[in-house]
Amino acid sequence: MRVEIIVILAIVLSSATALTVSSNNGKSNETVLSPVDINSSLIDPDRYLYEFNYGRVYKGDNGTTIREFTIVVEDKRLEVANGIYFDAWTYNGTIPGPTIRATEGDIVRIHFINNGSEPHTIHLHGEHPANADGVFEIVNPLGSFTYEFIASPAGLHLYHCHVNPVDQHINRGLYGVFIIDPKVPLKPAKEMVMLMNGYDTDFDKENNFYTVNGLPFYYMNNPIEIKKGELVRIYLVNMLEYDLINNFHLHGQLYKLYRTGTNMTNYELTDMVTMSQGERAVLEFQYNYPGLYMFHAHAIEFSDKGWTGLFKVVE
Numbered sequence: 001m002r003v004e005i006i007v008i009l010a011i012v013l014s015s016a017t018a019l020t021v022s023s024n025n026g027k028s029n030e031t032v033l034s035p036v037d038i039n040s041s042l043i044d045p046d047r048y049l050y051e052f053n054y055g056r057v058y059k060g061d062n063g064t065t066i067r068e069f070t071i072v073v074e075d076k077r078l079e080v081a082n083g084i085y086f087d088a089w090t091y092n093g094t095i096p097g098p099t100i101r102a103t104e105g106d107i108v109r110i111h112f113i114n115n116g117s118e119p120h121t122i123h124l125h126g127e128h129p130a131n132a133d134g135v136f137e138i139v140n141p142l143g144s145f146t147y148e149f150i151a152s153p154a155g156l157h158l159y160h161c162h163v164n165p166v167d168q169h170i171n172r173g174l175y176g177v178f179i180i181d182p183k184v185p186l187k188p189a190k191e192m193v194m195l196m197n198g199y200d201t202d203f204d205k206e207n208n209f210y211t212v213n214g215l216p217f218y219y220m221n222n223p224i225e226i227k228k229g230e231l232v233r234i235y236l237v238n239m240l241e242y243d244l245i246n247n248f249h250l251h252g253q254l255y256k257l258y259r260t261g262t263n264m265t266n267y268e269l270t271d272m273v274t275m276s277q278g279e280r281a282v283l284e285f286q287y288n289y290p291g292l293y294m295f296h297a298h299a300i301e302f303s304d305k306g307w308t309g310l311f312k313v314v315e
């Protein structure tokens with residue numbers, strides 16, 4: 001059954017008005033979004049930040065680790081900003097989809113079930129056979145498919161639906177992060193995932209909101225606490241559709257930038273990285289002074305419309 005998409009024009013139009021009241025003198029903006037009540041939203045940036053899914057683990061005959069995951073597509077009406085409801089298509093009920101994590105050489109098996117109203121797939125970045133690429137094996141509503149491959153190469157990857165029109169399947173929320181750890185583990189750190197996205201809630205191919213981890217301004221109202229001197233490692237992925245670039249700027253410190261995370265030896269020391277869609281990088285840093293520090297897109301339109309947050313560095 002095809003579910004009719006309901007667009008509540010009044011809400012969308014009023015939100016668009018609220019979001020574009022920036023003054024023209026360039027000195028200030030008056031973005032009036034207030035924080036979403038996390039209890040009423042199915043998007044939870046606190047949980048998403050630290051939730052790594054390692055799957056159901058088995059040992060194969062030759063000792064190989066097998067990791068099985070189940071990902072289900074569901075249509076969900078999600079509150080993506082205060083009072084703004086979006087008819088999303090989700091992996092496992094939320095945006096972004098679950099972060100899946102394996103070690104290089106593991107066998108990864110993803111049981112994919114389409115309980116949505118449209119055809120979908122999972123297209124993973126990384127190395128795998130053609131039939132696990134999630135492009136030609138379209139999974140219709142109530143259908144299922146199993147993707148199986150050997151995790152390779154170590155690095156930071158991602159996944160998203162690849163059914164046409166791909167931009168719309170991405171805009172609706174079908175994407176997530178895929179981490180492949182090297183066989184020799186990285187040094188211990190406080191690890192977190194940050195996925196940069198946007199929402200075109202009125203379907204005019206321009207984003208109305210920008211976020212990291214699903215809700216605009218979330219970490220401005222809920223700063224991420226880290227300890228002074230503690231090594232922080234961020235798995236940063238850009239899934240923003242309809243804008244050519246996105247970026248991540250850190251205040252008060254520079255980070256080691258490892259593009260795609262495939263070579264964790266050579267890095268650039270910087271406080272700015274700009275990425276196009278599908279690009280990703282591992283960032284490492286530590287703060288030496290306590291206090292509040294912003295992180296945000298340096299594209300100011302994006303930060304004004306939600307892509308901004310705070311680290312709270314404590315002793």
Ligand SMILES: [Cu+2]
Nearest residue numbers: 120161163169
């Ligand atoms: Cu899709």
